[in-house]
Amino acid sequence: MSKKVAFWIFMIGTISSALLFLWLTWDTHRQVEVLSNADKLSPEVVAGKRVFEKYNCNDCHTILGFGGYYAPDLTKVVKRVGEEGIRYRVTSPEKAFASSSRKMPNQGLTKGEIDKLVAFFTWVGEIDNNDWPPQDSSRRLTRGEEVMVASAGLSPGAAVFQRRGCMNCHSLHGKGGSFGPALDAIGRKLSMEKIEHYIIDPKAVNPKALMPPQKELSQKETEAVARFLANLQ
Amino acid sequence: MAYRSQKIANWYFKIALLLFVLQVVLGLWLAFNYSFTVSQGVVDTFSFATARAMHTNLLVLWMLLGFMGGTYYIVPEETKSEIYSPALAWFQLITLVVTGVVALVGFFFGWTQGRPLLEIPRPLDIVVVIGALVFLFNIAMTMIKARRWTAIQGTLLGGLVFLALLYLFGIPFYKNEVIDWYYWWWVIHLWVEGAWELVTAAILAFILIKLTGVDRKVVEKWLYVELGLFLFTGIVGTGHHYYWIGAPRYWLWFGGIFSALEPLPILLMLIDTMNHVKERKLEIRNPLTWTIAIGCAVLHMIGAGVLGFMHTLPQINYYTHGSQVTVSHGHLAFFGAYALLNLLVFYYAMPKLKGIDVYDPTRGKIGFWIMSGSMTLMAVTFGIAGVLQSYLERVLGMGYMTAQSYMQLWMRVTMVLGVIFFAGLLVTVTDLFTLRPARAKNK
Numbered sequence: 064m065s066k067k068v069a070f071w072i073f074m075i076g077t078i079s080s081a082l083l084f085l086w087l088t089w090d091t092h093r094q095v096e097v098l099s100n101a102d103k104l105s106p107e108v109v110a111g112k113r114v115f116e117k118y119n120c121n122d123c124h125t126i127l128g129f130g131g132y133y134a135p136d137l138t139k140v141v142k143r144v145g146e147e148g149i150r151y152r153v154t155s156p157e158k159a160f161a162s163s164s165r166k167m168p169n170q171g172l173t174k175g176e177i178d179k180l181v182a183f184f185t186w187v188g189e190i191d192n193n194d195w196p197p198q199d200s201s202r203r204l205t206r207g208e209e210v211m212v213a214s215a216g217l218s219p220g221a222a223v224f225q226r227r228g229c230m231n232c233h234s235l236h237g238k239g240g241s242f243g244p245a246l247d248a249i250g251r252k253l254s255m256e257k258i259e260h261y262i263i264d265p266k267a268v269n270p271k272a273l274m275p276p277q278k279e280l281s282q283k284e285t286e287a288v289a290r291f292l293a294n295l296q
Numbered sequence: 297m298a299y300r301s302q303k304i305a306n307w308y309f310k311i312a313l314l315l316f317v318l319q320v321v322l323g324l325w326l327a328f329n330y331s332f333t334v335s336q337g338v339v340d341t342f343s344f345a346t347a348r349a350m351h352t353n354l355l356v357l358w359m360l361l362g363f364m365g366g367t368y369y370i371v372p373e374e375t376k377s378e379i380y381s382p383a384l385a386w387f388q389l390i391t392l393v394v395t396g397v398v399a400l401v402g403f404f405f406g407w408t409q410g411r412p413l414l415e416i417p418r419p420l421d422i423v424v425v426i427g428a429l430v431f432l433f434n435i436a437m438t439m440i441k442a443r444r445w446t447a448i449q450g451t452l453l454g455g456l457v458f459l460a461l462l463y464l465f466g467i468p469f470y471k472n473e474v475i476d477w478y479y480w481w482w483v484i485h486l487w488v489e490g491a492w493e494l495v496t497a498a499i500l501a502f503i504l505i506k507l508t509g510v511d512r513k514v515v516e517k518w519l520y521v522e523l524g525l526f527l528f529t530g531i532v533g534t535g536h537h538y539y540w541i542g543a544p545r546y547w548l549w550f551g552g553i554f555s556a557l558e559p560l561p562i563l564l565m566l567i568d569t570m571n572h573v574k575e576r577k578l579e580i581r582n583p584l585t586w587t588i589a590i591g592c593a594v595l596h597m598i599g600a601g602v603l604g605f606m607h608t609l610p611q612i613n614y615y616t617h618g619s620q621v622t623v624s625h626g627h628l629a630f631f632g633a634y635a636l637l638n639l640l641v642f643y644y645a646m647p648k649l650k651g652i653d654v655y656d657p658t659r660g661k662i663g664f665w666i667m668s669g670s671m672t673l674m675a676v677t678f679g680i681a682g683v684l685q686s687y688l689e690r691v692l693g694m695g696y697m698t699a700q701s702y703m704q705l706w707m708r709v710t711m712v713l714g715v716i717f718f719a720g721l722l723v724t725v726t727d728l729f730t731l732r733p734a735r736a737k738n739k
Contacts, residue, residue, distance in 0.1 A: 066516060069518070069521050072521050076524035077523070077528065080532050081527075083531075087546075090544065091538075094544045095472065095542060099474040112471065119345045119349065120345070121345075121410060121411060122348045123343065123344050127473065127477060128540050128541075128617040129537075129541075131345060134696075136696075160336075164701070165700070168339045168343045190473070190474060191542060195539070196690065197690045198689055225693070230695055239694075
């Protein structure tokens with residue numbers, strides 16, 4: 064092989080790859096409009112992206128899997144912890160993460176800023192991104208959910224318990240979060256009605272409760288999860 | 297040293313080394329954040345996010361200064377002429393360092409663009425661009441005035457222009473998060489797997505010619521083949537970052553196939569380096585320089601080639617994406633490919649700039665082996681943490697912090713390795729600042 068042949072290998076390799084890449088870029092631009100619901104990119108959502116950047120959230124959290132790995136991914140955060148869950152964590156991280164071994168800074172966001180942030184996360188959560196991340200995938204139950212649903216006698220409440228983010232704070236059989244108490248035998252302490260009431264308005268049942276009201280749950284979901292928990296004795 | 301204006305390179309090298317030390321100090325602080333609980337009060341004033349922004353921007357800054365210094369050293373020898381304007385080289389160095397310092401202090405006070413690795417605020421971006429343009433002008437003018445073109449300087453100039461152009465895609469505000477990440481990777485991926493590889497290949501080729509005395513024609517021929525493969529696989533290979541961002545599904549195919557080929561040029565570079573060393577026509581005068589050259593080729597292959605390849609297939613990446621597996625790959629790839637390349641340049645050029653023909657390699661050897669050993673082990677411990685995270689959080693569906701609690705032990709081990717790395721780095725930096733001629737018995 065002469066130097067001239069080598070030079071042409073270089074030129075052809077580079078140019079062919081670059082042309083293919085530019086063509087795919089053009090096509091991606093076209094398709095992203097649909098995949099990301101670009102029509103729903105309201106000024107509120109764009110303002111939320113600016114808030115997200117202003118407070119450098121992305122150097123601890125990942126979003127769409129990119130960023131810092133120090134804190135949970137935010138792609139499906141609305142689905143996982145709910146709008147109220149986001150507000151609570153951003154407004155009072157010192158309370159939300161009081162018993163966590165990792166803290167989140169309180170950056171003093173205004174209520175308006177948090178509204179925009181929530182709008183941004185809601186929009187991001189709707190992006191059609193090949194069902195990533197797996198732990199928040201809605202297409203299938205995770206292995207943990209399967210095990211739990213099976214062991215609880217296929218209760219729909221068990222599925223709600225996992226899918227709606229209860230386990231971010233509470234644990235069952237040692238699996239789940241540690242901000243809130245373990246709920247392995249919660250049925251011994253509280254009746255189904257009490258649990259239902261607690262989920263809707265925690266402070267009304269226990270004035271010292273740190274748990275935010277779970278406004279995202281439908282009435283049916285609340286009932287199902289309360290029935291499931293009341294049976295844990 | 298054959299040309300007076302090469303001396304400027306020394307300042308680039310020295311500042312780069314100091315920034316490298318600072319980068320690792322912040323890295324240790326990040327590891328501490330993973331290993332132990334940091335109180336709310338500390339987190340409120342100096343968050344992980346701020347420290348991470350500093351750690352990564354210092355990396356980019358010191359490596360770019362190293363590349364620029366290397367270029368200022370190499371171009372006079374390649375063109376057989378003095379640098380067009382040493383004053384501009386000074387101006388550019390001062391501009392970039394001042395911008396860097398302002399950016400770092402700014403991060404502390406929350407002045408940031410808020411996008412990972414591209415945190416430098418937009419007004420400062422403009423200063424960076426001016427600095428880069430001055431640099432390119434200076435280098436291009438040197439080459440044009442000398443009217444002497446080699447494949448090495450062409451590659452070097454091409455890589456640097458490409459590098460500067462890509463930076464521009466990181467400056468605008470993108471309304472759509474998907475498009476934002478799409479172009480973010482034009483900067484990050486096309487830098488490290490495109491433009492930086494060009495610069496690295498050119499510098500490595502230059503040093504190999506000087507060290508081995510192998511015919512320039514042979515070295516430059518293989519340089520072309522490597523570059524062709526780097527860019528062929530690397531450009532469309534950007535697609536391995538587009539699997540889960542909301543881009544079309546075909547990226548799973550394009551990204552998967554092209555990036556599966558990405559280790560090939562690195563492997564070729566490794567074989568090529570070994571061959572040149574075997575067929576050398578000159579005697580080995582400074583064995584450490586050779587050790588670093590081979591260490592660079594080997595760890596480049598393991599860190600970038602093997603570890604990158606391992607989680608680039610969509611089926612695996614679905615679970616490992618955005619986990620500590622990425623961190624494992626990132627650390628060894630950057631260290632192997634770019635930190636060692638820079639150290640190779642420093643160990644090649646700094647003794648010459650000081651007028652030392654054969655330098656005493658004792659401390660340098662200690663530093664090299666401590667750093668390479670501890671960084672390789674760090675890739676292993678980050679990797680274990682990452683596999684745990686992928687399995688516990690992504691496969692089993694455990695909560696984020698529950699999964700993290702199982703990883704904590706490995707992050708602590710990483711921190712210990714980080715301290716060892718830091719010790720090796722201090723030995724290396726001290727050695728480079730106080731190089732001495734080898735004792736007479738070596739002669």
